[in-house]
Amino acid sequence: MESSLEFSNSFTSVSSPSARCRIFKIIVIGDSGVGKTCLTYRFCAGEFLDRTEATIGVDFRERLVEVEGEKIKEDREDGGERTQELQLWDTAGQERFRKSMVQQYYRNVHAVLFIYDVTRPDSFRGLPAWIEECRRYSLGQELTRFLVGNKSDLRDTCSCDPRSIKVEGQVTRDQAQKFAVAHGMILFETSAKSLPGGGGGGGGEPGGGHQDSVEDVFMALASRLKRQTRPPPRFSTTQECLGPIGVLYRDIFFQTASQEEPSERLLDMHLLREAG
């Protein structure tokens, strides 16, 4: 995969969220190539991103959601009504592209999505290292954590009970479920691309087993965040949510967005800052 620093177009609306919009910062982490970019893009843009490049630093995407058909009522003096915005930090899986941003990833997080590729057991075995990184940056166990097995469209189907599929080189649902329980996570299996019989990213049931749509995963997260009894700090401005580095990245993006090939310029700036 080639490299580029990309900021989703959907990010533009973050700069002017409604004054009454509750912003939740969600970090999406996992090994390189598991599909973090494709999953966040699917949720925010509604389609599969065919050609991706390795993420450098972070890509921001966001989507405004209404949970359970109703806008969120805030317990505020003015009795105002608020909507909820999921701000997704699609982080770089490759170590060399993470260094300068890592501290920003873990600042003021509301929820973490741990992603692995169901067809790549190495990405599943890599999960403890991501959990350890969260611990190092003081993310508590009380945070909402989802475990998401991606690329289930590639999973071999089996006529036997799909919960106990034993296909060499694939992560079974049972394995993942045990891991999720042991680490206080909720498990989802999905595909950013498509699921047999399920169309774009949702609803199919390969081998008869239950698969979740990408929409379901993120809406379950939104619903969970809405219900948090003691939520971590909320943000009312984009600046607060992104922090200074995030704002800097955003500004660089807007400065270079009109250039023909911004990727190299962005990479240069990223590496320069890393060196500095």
Ligand SMILES: Nc1nc2c(ncn2[C@@H]2O[C@H](COP(=O)(O)OP(=O)(O)OP(=O)(O)O)[C@@H](O)[C@H]2O)c(=O)[nH]1
């Ligand atoms: N078949 C299939 N391919 C997928 C799916 N999701 C992602 N891919 C492919 O997997 C590759 C990597 O996807 P990315 O979304 O760039 O992976 P990433 O985790 O963001 O990678 P880094 O940015 O390096 O951390 C790309 O070739 C995608 O087309 C999926 O659900 N099904």
